[in-house]
Amino acid sequence: MPLTTIAKLLQEARHVVVFTGAGVSAESGIPTFRDALTGLWSRFDPAQLATAEAFRADPGLCWGWYEWRRLKVLQAQPNAAHLAIAELAQHVPKPTVVTQNVDDLHERAGSQDVIHLHGSLRAPRCIDCGHAHVTSLPSNELPVDGCRLEPPRCAECNGYIRPGVVWFGEMLPESAWSAGLTAAGNCDLFFSIGTSGVVFPAAELPLRALGAGARVVHVNPVRFEVSGQEVFLQGPASVMQELVESAFG
Incomplete structure (x- = not known):
């Protein structure tokens, strides 16, 4: 489906859900969880940590x-995708951002009331009693690679x-x-951006939207199979900037 046609769907939408995965934060330089670790951390398997x-x-x-x-997140900045998603609040009656990412880049871009399915690096808690712990943001005591x-x-x-x-x-x-x-x-319109849509239970969300009659648009640089009811827009997450500009100028 051409980008201009998707832009028309966006113009007509009343409630837009934007569901984001690691591919969105990757454009800000944050390694995805499944990327090969570098430096001293390359000795470890992320799944085992x-x-x-x-x-x-x-x-x-x-x-x-x-x-x-967390240091990598502190050093990163929201990218064009984060900013375009936040801008939707100026044009769409009801935008909702749901993310699998554990960083705060959506919030720093201006999105409000972000739903974090996998928790947040900003919300540590006690492993025994669950009591919330307030962390200081200065990075001068954060560890170097492999420490x-x-x-x-x-x-x-x-x-x-x-x-x-959320751990395994x-x-x-x-x-x-x-x-x-x-x-x-x-x-009535659901965007799945920077996520393969195959990891459950999170992958249930676009299926839920489809079942309720919404249009579902997948945005990803690597094409994967979707049903005939879904739309695939191949490209990086930052294509959302072009889409928002096409829809609203």
Whole structure:
């Protein structure tokens, strides 16, 4: 489907859901979770650092890696895709942003009330009692590549503070998942950007939108199979800037 036709759908939409994956943040220089690690971190498999068992076995290693990832986010800036998605709020009666990313680039671009399906690097909590932990943003004490870092302790129970992200084997946050399903079921236009759409349960969202009668548009640089009811727009996430400009000038 031509970009101009998708722009027309955007002009006519009342409720637009934008569902984003790692491909959006990658354009800001943030490595995707499945990218090969570089430097000293290349000795480790990300999947083996992203479980509660791994954290309990070696808290310093896991905390150091996630703090290194947080440093990468602090150093990054929102890209054209983040800015275009945030701009939708000026043109669309109801925009909803749902993301699998754990950074804050959507918020820094100006998007409001972002639904984080996989948690956030900005929301660490105690691994034992779940008490929220407030982190300071200065990066002067963040670790270099491959450096272990002792996690802070919980003010309530003295347990270790863990990253506020969803690890392998964990459920998605119930409130975020419920909000995402509701938005997908109530929208008339659904964009899936920078995600392959094959990892469940998150991949259920475009299916929910389709089942409710919404148009679904996938934006990705690598083409993958979609049903005859869906639209595929091949290109980087930043093509959203061209799409928004085409729709609204």
